[in-house]
Amino acid sequence: MSFRIAAAPHGHSQQSTSGMMRWVCYALLPGLLVQSYFFGAGVWFQLILAIVTAYLAESLCMMARNRDARSALRDNTALVTAVLLAISIPSLAPWWIIVIGTAFAIIVVKQLYGGMGQNLFNPAMAGYVLLLVSFPVQMTNWLPPATISSHDLSLWQTLHTILFEYTPAGYSVEQLRTNIDGVTMATPLDSVKTALSQSYTLDEIFQRPQFGVLAGVGWQWVNLAFLLGGAILLQRRIISWHIPVGLLAGLLIPAFVAHLLAPSVMPGVLFHALSGATMLGAFFIATDPVSAATSPKGRLVFGLLIGFLIWVIRSWGGYPDAVAFAVLLANLSVPLIDRYTRPTVYGHARGDHNGN
Amino acid sequence: MRDIKSFVEAGLIGQFPGGIHPPERKSPANQQPLRRLPLPAELVLPLRQHIGPSGQCLVKVGDNVLKGQQLTEAKLSQGLPLHAPTSGTVSAIEERPTAHASGLPEMAIVITPDGDDRWGPKQPLPDFRQQDRATLIEHIQAAGIAGLGGAGFPTAQKLASQKPIQYLIINGVECEPYICADDRLMREQADEIVSGIQILQYISNAEQVLLAIEDNKPEAIESMRNAITGIDDISLRVVPTKYPSGGEKQLIELLTGAQVPHNQLPLDVGLLMQNTGTAYAVKRAIIDGEPLLERVVTLTGECMHNPGNVWALLGTPIDHLLQQGNFQAEEETRVIMGGPMMGFTLPVTAVPVIKTTNCILTPTLEELPPAQAEMACIRCGACAEVCPATLQPQQLQWLAKAKDYDALEQHNLFDCIECGACAYVCPSEIPLVHYYRKAKAEIRNIAREKAKAELARQRFERRQQRLEREKQERLERHRKAAEARKKMQQEKAQQSAPAADQPAATKPAQDKSSAVAAAIARAKAKKAAQQAAQQESSDKDT
Amino acid sequence: MSIVVGLIAIGVLALIFGIILGFAAVKFKVESDPIVDQIDEILPQTQCGQCGYPGCRPYAEAIANGDDINKCPPGGEATIKQLADLMGVEAKPLDAAHGTEDVKKVAVIREDECIGCTKCIQACPVDAILGAAKQMHTVIEHECTGCDLCVEPCPVDCIDMVPVKAKPETWQWDLKSVKANVSMADNIPVKMVE
Structure with a gap:
């Protein structure tokens, strides 16, 4: 009779990496369906x-x-x-x-x-x-959204x-x-950027056919669908709230303040939230755990940084959308974020990292 | 301190970070009353059962022993004595596989029971309040009582602390799935546990006793609540079910809202924690004069067809327990000593029950599926979320794999309590705790090697010094011998010279002859010195 | 004129920085062990002489004077790596001319064969052998460095180098070794419920 030798613990929560990744793909489906409806x-x-x-x-x-x-x-x-x-x-x-x-x-x-x-x-x-x-x-x-194409x-x-x-x-x-x-027909983000540089006001720009009730036609629904997918991931605890919330706060709070200060040239919260890859970025891209910060606090900072960079690049950068650049820049700063957001270990004084 | 007091007086229950909720599976084992087993064919008592060195053996092969008779001797701070769990004959003192994850053999006393279960003399102290603290502590030490909850730290050593104790915490949390030994004991022996608590309180002079039980044991809570009615200074604290709320540090945070500072013991902040089983053993030792001879062991898992809790004599081979639990082996069965989170698998069932054995778990493969192949860490952070010590398990894992021991210590590896929560949730099924254990063992090993190297260096240097000193002494001896010879020769020369040509001697001639004599003496001295050097070098060669 | 001003300015600056540097050199002085001590600290102190020097300290001195770092078999790869870090040189494999890395061993004297010649006592670099002339000798196990130096001088070959026995408290959590550990105690009959 030989018994099996194993390391403790002997049970497992049954959450697996491949299962998590599969769920990420399932949660992308609503967005994919809406996107294929509007953009072919x-x-x-x-x-x-x-x-x-x-x-x-x-x-x-x-x-x-x-x-x-x-x-x-x-x-x-x-x-x-x-x-x-x-x-x-x-x-x-x-x-x-x-x-x-x-x-x-x-x-x-x-x-x-x-x-x-x-x-x-x-x-x-x-x-x-x-x-x-x-x-x-x-x-x-x-392509312009199917409804106006x-x-x-x-x-x-x-x-x-x-x-x-x-x-x-x-x-x-x-x-x-x-x-x-x-x-x-340019994308909403692109047309706003181009038109603003041609001294149109936002009110004038939003009269154009590619803008709808919330933000750009099509794009607004795509973003909402990805938001729904994100909610599924949150509910299934596949991602934690820190990065999406951080990202949206980092993007929308500056957008809100800027819009109050300069309503004619700085687009507001709704436009930023529902344009381009905002929701895809917040729930599916920035939440890639491998290249993100690790501690909850670190993830909040990581999200905030991405959101803020998106807003800065959208407002003043050369490219209409900025999720990819913002994410890569934040990836670069992950070691720094991780270093300064290390949680306090049980029994240690706050901020004491054993001489670090 | 004031913080803790106001927190406790408000009757609050705090929180600790992290933690998990694995399936509890306390039933069916907790449904069966405690039962006693027939005597096994032999009892194996490893000399070392607890933290600390092993005691001095007092018996030899062939001796007849009575139940409760002391088998090994150990002074306070040097481990604990062992006692014969039943009457019989010492049939062997030899190496046997021990109840340790390594399966390595250790020296053990083997007793063949005679079946009479005849007690030796007992020394009860029923009116413990008439005794002084030191006597009681000595008595508990002599009874061989170790913490029955986890690490098996000698109870008397904990009690012997001179620090003032504000709260005595009695840990009846039993948070690990499956295990229900304390649960059953609290249900059935509540009054005796309370007597034990009172003895512990008397010894530690604690102002207040907090008795903590997890809210998934309503029967035990009820039973203990009844037992403590009318006793003002014992208050019951029901803590929410979460693993590992029974960990010493975690329970302290739950009950006092404060953390034990790093590098300090609960004793340093006026807290003393004892397990309910220990309280029971203390009662038996003081009131009944019976040393620690048996403990409650949970037999559970789906391979165990007659699960339940049993009184097992220390030294009972696991074989015997499996038989009593009607264990049906499957292919690749795991026999786990301890619970599913922190227990270790046994390679053979010949190992004995020791003072810290609280559970024998034999799950089926479906019940607790073995770990799958380890995948790469995706830094998802699930482990950090559940870590009750707020460590960063994923970081520790990278460092452990890189064998970066300095960084591991900087990342506070030694604050890890090895609860296994991180590995439980890891989606990549990385055996995190296993890596930490290995790293800890390796770090300790390095420290040991270093201390040994330091000792060797000192001994080497002292030897060099000694050799040098001996050499100098030898040289000194030879020099003295040579000098003495020279002096002798000079004296001889002086004696003979005047005798030969005393009358005719002119001053220069005398000078000349003395100069010659001196030269001869010098040459002789030189030769002697050379001989000495040769002899010395030949000394060296041997 | 402007050249003079420039010179004065530069001069004053030089003076200020000089003072700062001088101050920093005193204030933030790093006390470090002499390099020989640091090397000696890393060496395993078996004093076995396999490196060709009479002990670890002499080898440490030799390394400090530029000798190779790969001549210490008891230390093995780990020691070579640490030495490479300390000396800022490339780690290289152990020089086989000086021996190969082996499991840790201790010397054990077969006491009934010992004739009490004290030759091993004289050979032991750390005075870990106890005994006197014509008396049986024995090795103090925890002080033996396993250097092997006592084996050669013994005229009756009664010294064995045996691997250090694994103990539960020093076990390295190598689960693969568990079955092997148990088989050491294989002679115990194991009764099983079928």
Whole structure:
């Protein structure tokens, strides 16, 4: 008779990393559905491309490192990276965009740093930034929301555009973005930035067709759907509230104050909350635990920093949206945040870190 | 201090950070009344059962012993004495596997019971209030009582502290899942526990006693509440169920709202904590004059088909308990001594019950699934959220894997109470506590090695000094010998010279001859010195 | 004129900084052990002489004077790493010419064979062997460094180097070793319920 030797504790809460990552993907579904409703089915093709690329890249890396590829894929972290990147890019971006971005995210940002748990930067956002600075045109070609678009693309037309950069009828994405009046429809964030630089006031800008009751048409619902997904993650205790709350506070409090002071040039709370990737960033991107701060207090600071950076870059930066840059900058400051937010250990005087 | 007083007087229950709520599974074992077992075929009593060195053995193989007879001798601060749990013969004193996670053998006294269970003389002190404190403490020491809750710290040593005690805390929390030994004892022996508490209070001179029980034991609470009615200075505190609220530091924070400062003991802030089982053992030792011979052990887990709590004599082989619990082995069964959070697996069942054995848990694989393959840490922070010591387990884990022992100590690894909450929640199933235990053992080992190296260095240096000193002494001896010889020769020369040519001697001639004699003496001295040096170097060679 | 002002200004600045530096050198002086002491601290103090020097201290002095750091088999990789950190040089593998890393051992004298020649007592660098001429000798176990130096001189070969026995209190939580630990006590009959 031989007994099993094991280390205590002998039970487990049954919450697993792969399960958590799977739930992150489930919670993204509402946002994905709304996004595909407003911005076309392209996002699903991007998703498939991203997942295939991510799995291939991860397997190749694990094989090159002489590790078991199957176990690495089982943790679902590559899946989450792929899904986040696919959601972040314009749905009609050419196929090689997402392939390059995902491969970079997995191979360079994740695996070259030592694989799961070792990466300093959020892989999806690092991939996104690489694409944004390398292919600015393709990466900003967002279609206008379906409800105000003059084009309605079938699945085949969408796939054709992604693969060959033209619809079967020969339209380019640039042409698709143009409405009946011959005006190119920029994203709400982009149009606000451009129009403000042309000395329009916000009131005038918000009269334009791409703005709806809350913020930009389409974008507002996409953001609300991601907020719903975030609520699911919070409820299932897959993420803690610190980062989302910190991020939203860091973004919205300055926005609120600035809007009070300069209502004609500084957009308000609703616009910031429901534009661009705010909610996706707050609940799904910034909450990537690997590249975030660790202690609850540290996470609050981390979230606040991201939110504030988003607001600063949106208000004065060169790019319309800023979630990716803000997250990467905050990733850089994680060691510093961690150092100064170390919790006080039981029985130690507050702030005493044993000589640190 | 004032803070604690106002907190306690307000009857508040505080909070400690972190903690988890694993399934409790106290039933069915807590539904069965305590039962006594038939005597096992042999009793194995490891000489070391507790923190501290082992005692001096007082018996030899073949001796007949009576129940309660002392087997080993140990003075206060040197561990605890052992007693024969029943009457019988000492059949062996040899190495046996011990109740330790390592399974390493240790010296043990093996007793074959004669079945009579014949008591030796008892020394009860029923009117304990007539005795002075020192006598009672000595009595408790002589009864071999160790803390029956966890680490098995000798109770008398705790009581012997001269620091003023404000609150005596009696720990009946029993927060670890499955274990219900204290629960059953409180239900069935409430009055005796209360007598024990009163003795402890009398010895420690505590102003007030706080009796803490977790709110998942309503029967025990009821029973203890009845037992303490009319006793003003014992108050019952019901604490919410959360693991590890029974940890000494955690319970103190719950009951007093204050933390025990780092590097201090509860005694330093006027608190003394004892387990309910210990209180019971103290009562038996003082009032009935019976040393610690048995304890309550929970037999539980789904492989145990007759679960429950039993009075097990110290030294009872686990085999015997498993038989009594009707244990049905499965493939890859774990036999865990202790609870599911902090217990350790036993490699063999020949190990005995010792003073700190509170539970034998034999779960099925479905009941407590074994840990899956460890995945990489994703820094999710779940471990930090549940850590009752507010450590950063994920950070400690990185450091432990990197073997960065200095940083581990800086991150307060030694404040970890090894409760296992972090590993319980870790989604990557990293055996965090195991890493900490290893790191702690390694750090202690390094410290030990260092102390040993220091000792060796001192001894080496002293030896070098000694050799040097001996060499000098030898040289000195040779020099003296040479001098003496020289002197002798000079005297000889002086005696002979005048005798030879005394009348004809002119002054220069005399000078010349004495110079020659001196040169001869010098040469001889030199030769002697050389011989001495040779002899010395040959001394060295041997 | 302006050159003079410049010179004066620079001169005054130099003076001020000089004073500050001088002050700092006194005020914030770091007392550090001489390098030999620090090296000696790291060495395992077995005094075995495997490095070719008569003891750890002489080897520490030799390292301070530029000798290689990889000549200490009892210290092994860990000591080499620490020495490399201290001396600011690259860690290198143990020099096999001086021996290989081994488990910790202590000397044990087979006492009935000992003839009481005291040769081992003279060889022991830490005076860990007890005995007198024509009397049986014995090793003080916890003071033995396992240096091996007493084995060679023994004329009757009655000294064994035995591995240090694992004890529960010094066990390193190596769960894989548990089964092996138990098999040491294998002769005990284990009754099991079938």
